[in-house]
Amino acid sequence: MSLIAFAMWVLVIASFLCLYRIGKGPTPPDRIVSIDILGTLIVGFCAVLALATGQDFYINVAIAWALLSFIGTLALAKYLEGRAFHE
Amino acid sequence: MSESISDVMMVVGLLFDLMGTIGLVRLPDVYNRLQAATKCVTLGTCLILVGLLVRNGFDALGVKALLCALFVLLTSPVGAHAIARGAHISGVLLWEKSVCDAYLADRTKERSGEADAQTKNA
Numbered sequence: 689m690s691l692i693a694f695a696m697w698v699l700v701i702a703s704f705l706c707l708y709r710i711g712k713g714p715t716p717p718d719r720i721v722s723i724d725i726l727g728t729l730i731v732g733f734c735a736v737l738a739l740a741t742g743q744d745f746y747i748n749v750a751i752a753w754a755l756l757s758f759i760g761t762l763a764l765a766k767y768l769e770g771r772a773f774h775e
Numbered sequence: 776m777s778e779s780i781s782d783v784m785m786v787v788g789l790l791f792d793l794m795g796t797i798g799l800v801r802l803p804d805v806y807n808r809l810q811a812a813t814k815c816v817t818l819g820t821c822l823i824l825v826g827l828l829v830r831n832g833f834d835a836l837g838v839k840a841l842l843c844a845l846f847v848l849l850t851s852p853v854g855a856h857a858i859a860r861g862a863h864i865s866g867v868l869l870w871e872k873s874v875c876d877a878y879l880a881d882r883t884k885e886r887s888g889e890a891d892a893q894t895k896n897a
Binding site: 691694695698699701702703705706708709715716717718720721722724725728729731732735736738739744747748750751754755757758761762764765766767768769770 | 782785786788789790792793795796797799800805808809812813816817819820823824827830835836839840842843846847850851853854855857858860861862864865867
């Protein structure tokens, strides 16, 4: 099995484990953690795609995805605290 | 030479990713899951990106991969800390076999300090 195929299989299995935790719960923070981890896994996916195709715009997608995932995680964490952003 | 180093780094990173998500499924409460998953998956993704840098050298793709690795390394612990704080404040309980909750003690101390300050002002 080539490295690309191995990497894809491992990342797909890891993503499905994350999706299992998103579905099962049981509390909202569990789901938020899983969404955060899924975002980081997708950055890994983009790196593997950049290696597979040799095109460097996949890395730009990875940088943008990491940034947006971070902002989303912070917003969801503040929502969990039940406060406004200026506090 | 650099290709085999990069292969080893990527395989180790992928295994870290897999272990982190297995921890996410298997561990008993939010805080355990958070620390297993965040640390393993952050390190795993950084290793994949640094493996890309080692394979390509410092061209456009490699430098952007290094930038992305640094960004993930900086932001992922911040996000995890924010989630843990939010979970604790929103009242998610620890696993019943947990032995110590230092943040709860700190928060009650802080709250009593605020109460003292308010009584002094009054």
